[in-house]
Amino acid sequence: MIPAAFEYARASSVEEASSLLNRFGEGAKVLAGGHSLVPLMRLRLAQPKALVDINGIKDLDYVKADGSRLRIGALTRHVTIQRSKVVRDNLPILAEVAGEIGDNQVRNLGTIGGVVAYADAAGDYPTIALMLDADIVTNQRTIPAEDFFQDLFTTPLAPDEIVTEVVFPVASGPHKYIKFRRRLFDWAIVGAAAQKLNGGWRIGLTNVGPTPVRAKAVEDALQKGAKPEEAAEHASDGLEPADDLRANPEYKKHLARVLTRRAIQQAE
Amino acid sequence: MSHKVVTTVNGRRYEHEVEPRLLLVHHLRDNLGLTGTHIGCDTTQCGACTILLDGQAVKSCNLFAVQAEGRSLTTIEGMAKDGQLHPIQQAFWDEHGLQCGYCTPGFIMAAAYLLAENPNPTEDDIRRGFEGNLCRCTGYVNIIKAVQTAARTMGGAEAKPATQAAERRA
Numbered sequence: 536m537i538p539a540a541f542e543y544a545r546a547s548s549v550e551e552a553s554s555l556l557n558r559f560g561e562g563a564k565v566l567a568g569g570h571s572l573v574p575l576m577r578l579r580l581a582q583p584k585a586l587v588d589i590n591g592i593k594d595l596d597y598v599k600a601d602g603s604r605l606r607i608g609a610l611t612r613h614v615t616i617q618r619s620k621v622v623r624d625n626l627p628i629l630a631e632v633a634g635e636i637g638d639n640q641v642r643n644l645g646t647i648g649g650v651v652a653y654a655d656a657a658g659d660y661p662t663i664a665l666m667l668d669a670d671i672v673t674n675q676r677t678i679p680a681e682d683f684f685q686d687l688f689t690t691p692l693a694p695d696e697i698v699t700e701v702v703f704p705v706a707s708g709p710h711k712y713i714k715f716r717r718r719l720f721d722w723a724i725v726g727a728a729a730q731k732l733n734g735g736w737r738i739g740l741t742n743v744g745p746t747p748v749r750a751k752a753v754e755d756a757l758q759k760g761a762k763p764e765e766a767a768e769h770a771s772d773g774l775e776p777a778d779d780l781r782a783n784p785e786y787k788k789h790l791a792r793v794l795t796r797r798a799i800q801q802a803e
Numbered sequence: 804m805s806h807k808v809v810t811t812v813n814g815r816r817y818e819h820e821v822e823p824r825l826l827l828v829h830h831l832r833d834n835l836g837l838t839g840t841h842i843g844c845d846t847t848q849c850g851a852c853t854i855l856l857d858g859q860a861v862k863s864c865n866l867f868a869v870q871a872e873g874r875s876l877t878t879i880e881g882m883a884k885d886g887q888l889h890p891i892q893q894a895f896w897d898e899h900g901l902q903c904g905y906c907t908p909g910f911i912m913a914a915a916y917l918l919a920e921n922p923n924p925t926e927d928d929i930r931r932g933f934e935g936n937l938c939r940c941t942g943y944v945n946i947i948k949a950v951q952t953a954a955r956t957m958g959g960a961e962a963k964p965a966t967q968a969a970e971r972r973a
């Protein structure tokens with residue numbers, strides 16, 4: 536379908552983008568990679584009044600290792616994260632996750648800032664951001680991931696607020712992300728991530744609720760010396776996954792346990 | 804409000820006034836008359852609309868024409884040169900890499916990107932490189948063979964002569 540009409544403006548700096556959003560007022564949206572927004576607009580599920588195109592803000596496209604932190608600009612494309620040596624050296628799980636998002640064409644344009652701001656329950660980076668206590672930096676403040684993913688498609692971002700950076704801790708120890716899906720380019724039916732960090736495990740789950748989930752019960756069990764297969768049984772504790780076109784709640788809980796076990800066992 | 808877009812498509816400069824909501828694929832097809840780029844879905848999944856944007860494979864149904872301002876694009880019409888099919892097109896022909904042909908322009912552009920990034924792909928590399936392209940007819944086997952053959956004719960050093968057709972010709 537043809538999207539509803541909208542006004543369009545290009546921003547060449549974050550300040551300009553923010554003032555354009557203010558000028559257009561309610562109903563204006565940022566356009567980054569467009570790989571969530573444009574399909575919604577084509578289905579007329581979204582009808583923004585105006586789009587502020589941030590693709591020209593080149594200084595939002597970067598990967599930087601900064602001591603114990605890895606800083607990634609909001610406009611960094613999935614393909615850049617997938618191939619970046621800096622990411623591979625400092626947070627290899629993130630490069631692996633990036634390489635599993637969508638397909639070549641999606642990865643060539645989709646951005647990390649877009650995934651985070653969109654906050655789809657099946658988004659992959661949010662799981663990693665949450666379980667590793669990443670920070671989401673905007674033009675107004677720094678928001679811990681824990682406070683950022685509030686509900687399905689719901690974040691604390693103000694209408695004129697722009698995500699500028701996602702800051703992860705460096706973690707190059709054993710890790711694994713397992714994304715269960717029917718076809719390669721699909722979103723996760725369920726995803727499970729395991730990362731060794733500071734001697735403990737961090738465990739995250741994708742698409743088992745309205746927001747990403749950090750499986751603290753699994754982490755605690757591992758801390759107390761449980762075997763992966765025992766600890767992973769806790770992966771579905773307290774989960775209430777939605778029934779969607781891909782799977783029913785019981786099946787998703789089953790996948791959460793099985794994939795968590797495999798992620799811990801296969802982490803390297 | 805309409806916006807001016809200037810693009811270079813298959814080496815030729817085009818200038819148009821467009822509405823922001825015009826999708827790039829509609830711009831190519833309706834304003835530029837380049838109807839080789841197909842539309843197979845509304846959800847950015849099928850890949851029929853794949854083109855190269857500054858050398859990178861993208862789905863032209865997922866960009867607005869205004870976003871192509873100042874960019875250089877290659878569509879399927881830009882592949883053949885002087886009446887000679889591009890080696891990828893020739894390989895699709897030789898290996899029977901298509902049936903109805905609807906998905907083919909998208910596959911050929913995705914293959915052009917794949918081979919530019921990796922001149923000697925394994926079968927697995929090729930299958931992964933086509934994650935974003937759907938074909939309802941062929942079952943993909945001959946499409947994979949076509950890319951292997953193209954890799955070989957385009958000079959990828961170790962690409963294997965993977966197919967009967969290639970052996971027949973040899």
Ligand SMILES: Cc1cc2nc3c(=O)[nH]c(=O)nc-3n(C[C@H](O)[C@H](O)[C@H](O)COP(=O)(O)OP(=O)(O)OC[C@H]3O[C@@H](n4cnc5c(N)ncnc54)[C@H](O)[C@@H]3O)c2cc1C
Nearest residue numbers: 565567568569570571572645646648649652658659698722
């Ligand atoms: C076929 C297909 C398969 C996919 N599979 C996956 C998958 O498996 N896993 C996955 O995680 N994603 C997947 N995606 C989605 C893809 O990763 C998108 O790129 C991503 O969800 C959105 O990022 P974007 O840059 O394209 O953002 P856009 O679509 O441009 O924007 C999305 C939303 O975020 C807002 N926004 C964007 N950037 C900012 C910013 N810097 N500050 C504030 N707001 C902003 C926009 O206003 C909009 O509301 C898939 C997409 C397609 C088409």
Ligand code: FES
Nearest residue numbers: 843844849850864
């Ligand atoms: S028309 Fe299907 S992906 Fe573009």
Ligand code: FES
Nearest residue numbers: 902903938939940
């Ligand atoms: S040849 Fe018919 S869809 Fe691919």
